[in-house]
Amino acid sequence: MCAAPGSKTFQLLEIIHQSTKPGSLPDGMVIANDLDVQRCNLLIHQTKRMCTANLIVTNHEAQNFPGCRLNRNHERIEPDQHISQLLFDRVLCDVPCSGDGTLRKAPDLWRKWNSGMGQGLHSLQVLIAMRGLSLLKVGGRMVYSTCSMNPIENEAVVAEVLRRCGGSVELVDVSSELPQLIRRPGLKSWKVHDKGTWLVSCKDVPKYRRSVILPGMFPAGGSYQELVDNSNCNADMGDNIGVCTNGNSEDGVQTVEEPLTHQAAEEVCDFPLEHCMRIVPHDQNTGAFFIAVLLKVAPLPATQEKSKTEIVEQNVEPLNLSLEDARALQINSSEGVLEEVSKAVPEEILNDTEQNTEDLEVSPVEEQDSKETEEPPIVENMAKKVPSKRKLQIQGRWRGVDPVVFFKDEAIINSIRAFYGIGEHFPLDGHLVTRNSDASHVKRIYYVSKSVKDVLKLNFSVGQQLKITSVGLKMFERQSAQEGTDAPCAFRISSEGLPLVLPYITKQILHASSEDFKRLLQDKDVKFADFADAKLGEKAANLLPGYCVVILDRGNRSATEYPKVDESTIAIGCWRGRVRLTVMVTAMDCQELLARLLIRLDPEKGASVNVDKSSNNVGDEP
Numbered sequence: 001m002c003a004a005p006g007s008k009t010f011q012l013l014e015i016i017h018q019s020t021k022p023g024s025l026p027d028g029m030v031i032a033n034d035l036d037v038q039r040c041n042l043l044i045h046q047t048k049r050m051c052t053a054n055l056i057v058t059n060h061e062a063q064n065f066p067g068c069r070l071n072r073n074h075e076r077i078e079p080d081q082h083i084s085q086l087l088f089d090r091v092l093c094d095v096p097c098s099g100d101g102t103l104r105k106a107p108d109l110w111r112k113w114n115s116g117m118g119q120g121l122h123s124l125q126v127l128i129a130m131r132g133l134s135l136l137k138v139g140g141r142m143v144y145s146t147c148s149m150n151p152i153e154n155e156a157v158v159a160e161v162l163r164r165c166g167g168s169v170e171l172v173d174v175s176s177e178l179p180q181l182i183r184r185p186g187l188k189s190w191k192v193h194d195k196g197t198w199l200v201s202c203k204d205v206p207k208y209r210r211s212v213i214l215p216g217m218f219p220a221g222g223s224y225q226e227l228v229d230n231s232n233c234n235a236d237m238g239d240n241i242g243v244c245t246n247g248n249s250e251d252g253v254q255t256v257e258e259p260l261t262h263q264a265a266e267e268v269c270d271f272p273l274e275h276c277m278r279i280v281p282h283d284q285n286t287g288a289f290f291i292a293v294l295l296k297v298a299p300l301p302a303t304q305e306k307s308k309t310e311i312v313e314q315n316v317e318p319l320n321l322s323l324e325d326a327r328a329l330q331i332n333s334s335e336g337v338l339e340e341v342s343k344a345v346p347e348e349i350l351n352d353t354e355q356n357t358e359d360l361e362v363s364p365v366e367e368q369d370s371k372e373t374e375e376p377p378i379v380e381n382m383a384k385k386v387p388s389k390r391k392l393q394i395q396g397r398w399r400g401v402d403p404v405v406f407f408k409d410e411a412i413i414n415s416i417r418a419f420y421g422i423g424e425h426f427p428l429d430g431h432l433v434t435r436n437s438d439a440s441h442v443k444r445i446y447y448v449s450k451s452v453k454d455v456l457k458l459n460f461s462v463g464q465q466l467k468i469t470s471v472g473l474k475m476f477e478r479q480s481a482q483e484g485t486d487a488p489c490a491f492r493i494s495s496e497g498l499p500l501v502l503p504y505i506t507k508q509i510l511h512a513s514s515e516d517f518k519r520l521l522q523d524k525d526v527k528f529a530d531f532a533d534a535k536l537g538e539k540a541a542n543l544l545p546g547y548c549v550v551i552l553d554r555g556n557r558s559a560t561e562y563p564k565v566d567e568s569t570i571a572i573g574c575w576r577g578r579v580r581l582t583v584m585v586t587a588m589d590c591q592e593l594l595a596r597l598l599i600r601l602d603p604e605k606g607a608s609v610n611v612d613k614s615s616n617n618v619g620d621e622p
């Protein structure tokens with residue numbers, strides 16, 4: 001729900017990919033959402049290393065995340081429509097919080113933190129958690145987490161959610177899971193700090209603070225309406241605030257720092273909040289975290305099931321919405337919450353408590369020039385193209401975001417299949433998407449898993465409710481080589497896509513000895529006649545001009561027997577020119593691969609190769 005910068009998304013992707021064989025994809029998928037588009041870019045950048053076709057990155061307010069529910073108004077139902085609503089097996093709500101759990105790594109928080117921060121975020125946290133639960137299948141689990149120790153952002157949110165769900169959601173006892181993780185039970189009782197006083201119950205909240213200190217922040221919850229109805233002494237409390245002994249004057253000026261010495265017994269929450277996990281810094285030298293696992297055992301009560309946006313959208317035909325309408329819908333739907341939050345919370349806290357490491361310039365607009373440097377020398381000079389901000393595109397439903405379009409150009413797809421010898425058992429139909437509706441100008445083609453394909457189809461049918469900033473694995477890129485304009489196939493395989501498609505390629509493949517492979521990585525460009533293995537030079541000359549793949553030969557094959565592609569296969573993309581092979585891998589990746597190759601050949605010598613680990617450009621070894 002709140003996924004950027006993406007460390008947990010990366011872990012989730014690792015989990016779904018862990019038992020996948022080379023050349024196949026997991027059944028599962030991850031939708032990673034964040035409100036902040038810049039931070040979405042960070043997430044896209046971080047997860048690029050996973051080379052996954054099973055990820056969709058979206059840019060919504062989590063509390064209004066679209067449900068993409070098909071109803072009878074949606075006439076454009078795609079053929080092969082497998083799902084009629086977005087419902088998840090697992091949801092992670094790692095919500096924005098005041099971040100006091102990161103005090104050790106963000107020392108300036110000592111100065112900035114105040115109790116108003118958590119109170120300003122509480123409502124948003126509840127709304128995000130409720131939306132997460134409504135997107136969860138019955139039987140599914142949701143994790144609610146923060147990096148705060150503040151009960152108002154933790155147990156109070158969980159308790160309020162449980163109250164609103166009325167038995168349809170249970171707090172799971174996970175005390176026997178991850179036994180090595182030292183944790184403390186959640187709190188059952190706490191007080192609310194406001195303007196120098198400690199409030200025990202919502203009955204203590206003076207009238208003029210009731211828009212800020214909500215009943216749901218207290219262990220037993222409650223309602224201010226009840227207090228008004230029950231018009232005895234409680235109602236007077238707020239009116240008598242001018243003489244209140246708790247130290248607040250009527251204008252809200254704090255007069256004493258001492259806790260309120262309230263005679264009433266502390267409120268205790270009825271829910272089993274001890275099932276929540278508290279991780280504190282001094283237990284195992286970490287930051288502080290709060291984690292609660294919720295199980296949806298039945299549909300939520302009807303009043304809690306839908307986001308405001310969905311309720312509005314049910315009465316509007318999505319395809320008829322103008323862009324402005326769509327935008328306004330998004331903005332208006334959150335007004336109440338954001339107004340409240342912004343009163344108390346500095347923007348950087350709302351956005352995250354983790355340090356913003358870098359400002360990425362990558363745009364969600366896909367066709368912007370990428371920073372890749374793997375172009376061979378013969379490829380057109382990309383620098384000629386304007387790298388600055390592109391004109392906003394208004395093509396799909398969402399302003400500024402290129403549309404996601406299924407790529408169906410059969411002539412191109414067939415030419416790719418024929419050139420690389422990719423058989424029908426590698427499905428391309430319906431798995432290829434672009435971010436450009438003009439097929440003749442498509443530069444990049446992305447591969448999506450079946451699960452992602454199903455969600456994209458649903459999204460089309462419901463009028464593109466999802467604002468998708470990134471989807472799929474870059475698989476094919478248009479080739480614009482000057483020398484290779486006569487190359488029979490207009491598309492080369494991208495280094496990210498190569499590991500997935502490699503087991504299915506039967507043409508344009510060479511196997512090189514470690515000596516020749518090393519030479520390619522070192523020199524980047526080797527004439528056919530200069531290979532140590534003359535047969536390699538001959539085979540290279542016999543390939544069609546254009547992109548080809550060179551696989552490191554592990555020396556265990558006979559002349560006819562080709563090694564199978566597995567996790568340890570090392571392969572690189574090259575350009576077969578008139579008289580030479582040119583490596584199409586970044587200099588950094590060449591260096592990394594060289595180091596790996598040397599380790600494989602001679603572990604001692606390989607270990608001494610100096611590889612600059614500061615680069616993010618990790619090798620693309622399959």
Ligand SMILES: C[S@@+](CC[C@H](N)C(=O)[O-])C[C@H]1O[C@@H](n2cnc3c(N)ncnc32)[C@H](O)[C@@H]1O
Nearest residue numbers: 002003004005006007008035036061062094351
């Ligand atoms: C604690 S961080 C998430 C960290 C992330 N889960 C990770 O592991 O890298 C909170 C995120 O919530 C995002 N955010 C804040 N308000 C949001 C909202 N209303 N909807 C969605 N995301 C929101 C912020 O941009 C920020 O990236």
